[in-house]
Amino acid sequence: MMRFQRVASISPLIIVATRVIAVVAALLVGGLGFAIAGFDVPMLAGNVVTSSFGTEFGLEDLGLLVSPLILTGLAAAVTLRIGLWNIGGEGQFYAGAIAATVVGLSIQSNDVVMLPLMLVAGFMGGAVWILIPALARAYLAIDEIITTLLLNFVAILLVNYLCTGPMRDPQQAVQSASDRVPYEMPELSGDLHWGIGVAVGMTLILAIVLAFTGWGYEVRVAGANRHAAHYAGMPVRRRLMQVMLLSGGIAGVAGMLEIVGTVHRLQGGISNNFGYLGVMVAVLAGGLPIGVLPAALLMGIILNGGIVLQAYGVSTYEVLALTGLVLLFIAVGEQLAYYRLVRLRPVAQ
C-alpha cells in the first residue's frame, strides 16, 4: 500500500524541481486542450520554439517582452519579501510612463542627460502612484491588495484622458497618443534596447541588497514575522513604506523604458498587462528577486509564443488561459512538494 505523507521542510532543489515539473505539466495540459480544439500541437510548439530562439529577430522580440516583465516581476517580488502584495504594477507602470513622457517632452537636451533624468522621473511616478496605498498600509493597516489594484484603473483612465486631451498629438489621426518623445534608449541588438540591461542590473542589485545589508535583513525579518521585527527593534513601518515605494518605482521604471525603448509615445494599452503578469512572474519566482529572471524569461516565451500562435488562429484568451494554467499548476505543485510517497508494509493479519 502506498500513501502520501507530509514532510516538515523541503530542500530548495525540490522547490525548483516541482516548479519545472509544474510548468511542463501545464504546457502538456494546455497542449491537450489545443489538440482537442483541432490544432496541430507539435507543429505549433515547434514554431513557438523556432520563432523565439531560432532567429535573431525572435530573440530580440523575446528580450523586448522579458525586460518589462523582469521589472514588474521584481516590483511584485520585493513586496512579497516583506509580506505584502503589490497588485498595482499596471498603474505604477503607467504612472512611470506619464512622468517620463512629461519630462521628456518638456525639457530639451541630449540623450545622456535626459535618459537618466527620465529614469528618475519614471521611478518617482511609480512611487507616487503607490504612495497612498503605502501610507494606508503602514499607518491604518488598510489592505494594500485592494488599494493598489483599484489605482490601476485610475492610472489607465488618466492615460486615456491625457492622450485624448492635454497631451494629444493632433497629427496622430488613428490612435490618440502624445507627441513623440525625442529621446531613445540605445540599442543592444536590432530592436532590442538596453532596457534589458537596466532590468537585469536592478534585479541583481536588489538581490544583493536584500541578502547582504542590514536593511535587507530587516525587510526579510519583517516579511517573515512583523511582530518579531517590531520586538527586535526594527523600524517596521518605515521599511514597509520604503519597500512599497521602491516597488512602485521599479514598476514605474518599466513604464519609462517602454516609452524610451519601444513605443516613444504615451498612449493607452502600452503596458500589455505587464503589471498583472509581473505578479505572476513574482509568484513563479517564489518571491525571490533572483528567481524573477528565469520566471520572466518563461513568461516571455509564453507571450512570444502567444503572438506566434495568434498567427495560426489561436486567440489571445487561449494564451492567457495557458498562463493561468501555469500559475495553477505551480500553486498545486507548491503544496504537493511537501508530500512524499511512502510504502507501507502489509499488515500481518
Place this chain on the structure above:
Amino acid sequence: MAVTRGSGAVVELKGITKRFPGLIANDAIDLDLRVGEVHALLGENGAGKSTLMNILTGIYQPDGGEIRLDGTPIRFASPVAAIAAGIGMVHQHFKLIRAFTVAENLHLGWHETPRLVRAATLEKRTHELAARFGLEVRADARVEDLSAGEQQRVEILRVLARGARVLILDEPTAVLTPSEAAALARALRGFVAKGYAIIFISHKLDEVLEIADRVTVLRAGRKIATLPAAECDHAQLATLMVGREIRMPTGRVAGGRRSVGPIVLQLAGVSALNERGLRALSDVDLAVHAGEIVGVAGVAGNGQRELSEVLTGIRPVTEGQVRIGSRIMYDADPAAFLAAGIGHVPEDRLRSGLAPSMAVADNAVLREYRRPPIARGPLFLPGAAAGLAKRIITDASVLVPNMRMPVRNLSGGNQQRLVARREMRIATTALVAAYPTRGLDVGAIEMMLRYLIEMRDQGIGVLLVSEELEELLGIADRVAVLFQGRIMGVFPAEEADAERIGLLMGGRAEPTVKQPA
C-alpha cells in the same frame, strides 16, 4: 461501551524504532498500556515522547517494531485510521477552528455528522455527548471566546465522541490554570474508572506522581524504566529522566537580605491597553533593582503579556512612566530599550520572539545584526551571523544539525533556549523574562534558573514572570502578585508563602496588604 475490562494490555508497543537523518528518535521502545490506567510518559525535550505517540497515532511510520492493539498486530496509515481503531490524541496546541462554535468543531470531519447541518441539531447532539462523557461544554459558544481549559474539554470530547478508548494527552496541563488542571485530573480519573486507558505526556513531575498509575521514562530515544507511580518519588524520577541528579537552584542567601543596586527598570503609575483596546494594566508601580530578581506571580492572562511589553518598549502606556535607570522612556520604541540593554524573553516566542520560517542563524542574530562583527557599516555579513549563531546555540546547549534550517523545525524547548540565550547576551541592564521555563524539562529548567541567578549576581536586574510559584519563591528576591492588571502586593520572598500568594492571585486582597498607591 465495548471496552474489555481486566488487566490485559489494550496497546502494546514492541521494539518501536524510528530514525531521522542523523538521529535515532526511538530506539527499540517497549510500552504496554493497560485498560483502566493513566500511564505517564515522562522525558526531557527531545527524549522521543512525541515521536513515539506520533507513531502510535499513525502520523509517522516506524522503521522497526510493531504495534499490537488488543493483542493483534496493526499498522496505522494515518491519524484517521488510528482514531477509527479507537486511539485518539489531544495535541498540546489545540486543533480547533476558532471562528466556529463548539458544536461545529465537534462535528467537523466526522462521519456521524448529520448530512443536513443545522445549528440546533448540532448543539443538541453536543449536549448529549457532553452529558454522556461528563464533560461540560457550551455548545453554542465560539471557540475563540473559550478559555484554554474549555477548549481542551472540547478537544477531549471530540476524540471521545469518535469512539476512542485510548486517549493520548500531550502536555495537557501546560496551558491550564491550577484549578483547571485539578478539574482535568478528576475527569481523567473518571475516564479510567470507566475502563478507558490514558497516556499522559508530561515533564512535570508533581502532576505525573499525582495523576498517573504507572510512569514510563524515556531518555535520548530509549526507554529507561516503567514504574508504578506509587513507588516513585520526585527525585528518583528526575534522576531517571535527566540521567543525573537534579537540585533546583535557590539563589537567595539564607537569612538576611542581599544588598541590591539602584533601580534599573521601573514602572510608575502605568496603565496600558491590550490588543483589543481594553485596559490590561491599571496603575502599576513596580521597580527592578540592579542585582535582584523580581518575580511576578499570577494566573496567565492577568496582564503579564502587557507588563513585559511595556517594560521592553513594545507596547505604549496610556498613563504613567516607564524608566530605565533615571531616564524616562517617553516613546514605546523597542530599539531604544535594546540600546539601553534591556533583554526580553517574550511570552509567546513563535509569535513575537522568532521568525519561524527563517533560518536558525537569522533568528539567532535578531538582536545583534546592527553590531559588529555581523554589521560592517550598512552591510550584513551572513558568515559572521552564522558564527555568532553557532556561539549562541552552543551556549544554549541546543543541537542544530544545520544553521540554515528554519527555526520552526526546532522543538519548542530548543526555541525557548535559543531565545533566552540570545536575550541574555544583550541584557546588560535588565532582563524581562516571561515564562522562560515554559515547555522546558526539569534539567533545562534547572539550567535556565541558574542562568537567571548568574545574571543577577553580575548586577543585572531580572524580572521573572511565571506561573510556577515554587520557581518564583525559589529564586526571586521579591515577589509581586498580578491580578486583573493590578499589582496586589510586593513581598520580600522570604516573607511570602505560597498560600498567601495563591489567595492574592485569585484576587483576594488581605486587609494587611498595602495596596500600592
